[in-house]
Amino acid sequence: MNQEDIIDLGRLLSIIVDKKKVVISIIAVCTAIAAAVSCTLPKEYISQTTVQVMGIDMVISGKTTDSNIVSDMELLRSNEVLNPVWEQVFCDLEPENRPGIESFAKNYISVTNVKGTQLIKISAKGRTPQEAQYIAENVAQNFMELKNKAVEENKAMIGSVFDEKIQFAVKEADNATATLEKYVAEHGHSADTLEYKRLSREVDAKNVAYEALVVQAEKAKIQQSGNFIQVMDPANMPDENNPSGPKKKLLVAIGFVIGCLISLGYGLVLYKKKA
Structure with a gap:
């Protein structure tokens, strides 16, 4: 040096x-x-609300799981949830002066998960206390409606799948029973013959398969009906004299x-x- x-x-x-x-x-x-x-710089206000997404497994066991929490948070940030709110909030501005939906999602909405729980906290920024509360409240409402719609559609799809499987199982059981009855009609009650035993086992197996499907279908219905969303903390009205920014x-x-x-x-x- x-x-x-x-x-x-x-x-x-x-x-x-x-x-x-x-x-x-x-x-x-x-x-x-x-x-x-x-x-x-314009004043900024923040309103917060908390929603809880619960499943039947949590209701019964009390244990939390984060298997779907990430997808729920992504759903909260989706255009389908945010777009109606975005259109309403900035309707007073000319189109060229409005922030884009991506900018709105990034700068006006914060979505976080309370670690170890099924709680999702939504923080919304607004130009006025009323606007901040409106954004938080309606983002949560849109999310709940979309989530409940998805649950209902999933429930209908699962019900349809099980209905088809159960109908097929009933048909299989009926065919097996008819085959056994035909054999008995032609050969009498030859309970000791190998063919009679085979046909009897097939009838029993088909009936067991049918009963198992019925149990699975009922369990699936219970699980789907156990999914629900609730607002834990309603969106608050920020203090007009205490802005969060700048x-x-x-x-x-x-x-x-x-x-x-x-x-x-x-x-x-x-x-x-x-x-």
């Missing part, structure tokens, strides 16, 4: 002190600009730090000139 590359901190500090009026002016201007910007103190602090950095740079420039 060259000797001239080494900075004498004492000398640098002396230069800054000598130019303290300029340094203080730079810091004051940067801080004032930051304060002015913080005052011109963070004025933080912005002023950032302006002060920037002023200090510019002043340091100014001091370094003077230091190099006098070197």
Whole structure:
């Protein structure tokens, strides 16, 4: 390292002190600009609501599972849930001045999971307390309606599948019984013959398969009816006198730090000139 590359901190500090009026002016201007910007930025308010998605397994055992929580959170951020809210919230703005749906999802909506639970917290940002509450409330409502619709469709699909399987099982059992009855009619009650025993076992197997399907279908109905969503914490109305943003103190602090950095740079420039 060259000797001239080494900075004498004492000398640098002396230069800054000598130019303290300029340094203080730079810091004051940067801080004032930051304060002015913080005052011109629009106010922001945040409303929160919490929903719980439960399944029959949780109702019975009390245990939580996160198997579907990720997909539920993605559903909450989907256009299908957000679009109706987005259209209503920004209807007062010209189309070219409205944020896009992607920007709305990213900057106005926050969706988080309370770890180890089936609770999903929705935080909504708005330009007014009423708007923030409206967004949180309606995003939760749209999500619940969409989720319940999906549950009903899934229930109908599962019911249809089991109905087809049960009808087939009934047909198989009836055919096996008819075959056995035909054999008995032709050969009498020859219970000791191998063919009679085989046909009897087939009838029993078909009946067992049918009964098992009926049990499975009933269990599936119980599981589907046990899925439900409820609002744990309704969307709150933020205090109009206590906005969540802009963070004025933080912005002023950032302006002060920037002023200090510019002043340091100014001091370094003077230091190099006098070197």
